[in-house]
Amino acid sequence: MKTSHSINQENPIGMIGASPAFLEHVRLLSKISASKASIVIFGETGSGKEMAARAIHHLGNNGNIPFVSMNCGTISEEKLANYLFDKPKNAALFLDEIEALSTKGQISLLRYLQDQQSPDLPKSETIRIIAATSADLLKLVEAGTFRPDLLFRLQTFSVEIPPLRERHGDAELLAKHFIKQYSAKYDKPILSLHPDTLRYLSRHNWPGNIRELANFIHREFLIADGPTLRAGLPANQMNRRKGEDRRAGESYTGHDFNEAKAKAIENFEKSFLSRLLSGTHGNVTLAAKKAGKERRALGKLIKKHGIDKRKYADSPQQNT
Numbered sequence: 001m002k003t004s005h006s007i008n009q010e011n012p013i014g015m016i017g018a019s020p021a022f023l024e025h026v027r028l029l030s031k032i033s034a035s036k037a038s039i040v041i042f043g044e045t046g047s048g049k050e051m052a053a054r055a056i057h058h059l060g061n062n063g064n065i066p067f068v069s070m071n072c073g074t075i076s077e078e079k080l081a082n083y084l085f086d087k088p089k090n091a092a093l094f095l096d097e098i099e100a101l102s103t104k105g106q107i108s109l110l111r112y113l114q115d116q117q118s119p120d121l122p123k124s125e126t127i128r129i130i131a132a133t134s135a136d137l138l139k140l141v142e143a144g145t146f147r148p149d150l151l152f153r154l155q156t157f158s159v160e161i162p163p164l165r166e167r168h169g170d171a172e173l174l175a176k177h178f179i180k181q182y183s184a185k186y187d188k189p190i191l192s193l194h195p196d197t198l199r200y201l202s203r204h205n206w207p208g209n210i211r212e213l214a215n216f217i218h219r220e221f222l223i224a225d226g227p228t229l230r231a232g233l234p235a236n237q238m239n240r241r242k243g244e245d246r247r248a249g250e251s252y253t254g255h256d257f258n259e260a261k262a263k264a265i266e267n268f269e270k271s272f273l274s275r276l277l278s279g280t281h282g283n284v285t286l287a288a289k290k291a292g293k294e295r296r297a298l299g300k301l302i303k304k305h306g307i308d309k310r311k312y313a314d315s316p317q318q319n320t
């Protein structure tokens with residue numbers, strides 16, 4: 001019989017996977033869950049970092065203490081400092097995109113981690129820090145944007161979630177899992193996977209990892225005609241390509257100066273951001289540094305143009 005601290009390797013609180021790479025990761029998760037020490041979870045976008053953080057939290061304390069999630073790219077320095085220092089609490093704090101933490105935020109977190117070393121601090125008053133990133137923090141330390149002392153304090157443990165393309169056979173397991181979920185959600189029969197789809201699942205590179213796979217299955221599930229899910233190139237990729245082709249061929253033919261200027265600026269911003277993000281594999285902090293802009297401002301610009309930075313995670317390195 002399993003105890004509450006044991007881990008079901010195929011499904012530790014909903015985490016699906018049976019590849020050796022995934023199971024190794026699961027073993028490590030279960031080992032470190034019992035500790036209160038801080039952790040950094042590395043992994044590509046959509047690979048399951050937040051889910052792993054929740055698994056660590058859940059396995060370590062049965063979910064009895066709160067799990068609070070903050071994105072370092074959008075959280076204000078004040079909010080983070082208030083959360084850490086306002087009043088003592090027992091919680092797990094998930095800090096996503098830790099590489100995006102501002103200089104002041106880094107100092108607050110470092111101070112918090114140093115204070116936590118105090119032997120006088122009751123165990124019931126500790127916040128376990130679980131940080132996640134798709135960036136190479138050592139490179140950011142070298143580049144001078146991330147404090148080395150913070151990295152070393154944070155990284156009592158580190159876990160690297162393998163990208164889906166390295167998890168042999170897991171895409172199929174996950175696809176079946178998502179089909180079951182969508183069939184329950186839409187009250188439709190479960191679909192089987194066509195051999196073409198199976199081939200596609202194992203050959204596709206999955207730069208957006210499990211999030212990309214879930215979206216792909218979701219869409220194909222909804223448009224499937226028969227009892228089989230048959231798909232090749234995800235339509236979102238096709239739509240994106242069509243959209244990009246259309247935009248590339250687009251030229252403004254009106255005569256209004258302001259409209260023409262606005263259009264030219266929009267096109268410039270889009271292509272500039274696209275090149276910039278390709279060169280940093282979608283890392284906004286690094287992109288902001290390269291472009292000489294505030295990270296927050298660059299993030300706003302990326303949002304304004306509806307650009308999905310995740311699609312650049314797998315792009316070849318370019319000079320921008």
Ligand SMILES: Nc1ncnc2c1ncn2[C@@H]1O[C@H](COP(=O)(O)OP(=O)(O)OP(=O)(O)O)[C@@H](O)[C@H]1O
Nearest residue numbers: 014015016017044045046047048049050051210211
């Ligand atoms: N092993 C898994 N089994 C089932 N679902 C998973 C698994 N890993 C991730 N997912 C699902 O994939 C999606 C992306 O996962 P998650 O948000 O944890 O990724 P992430 O690495 O934190 O993403 P980001 O880098 O964008 O913050 C979520 O919907 C999550 O539920």
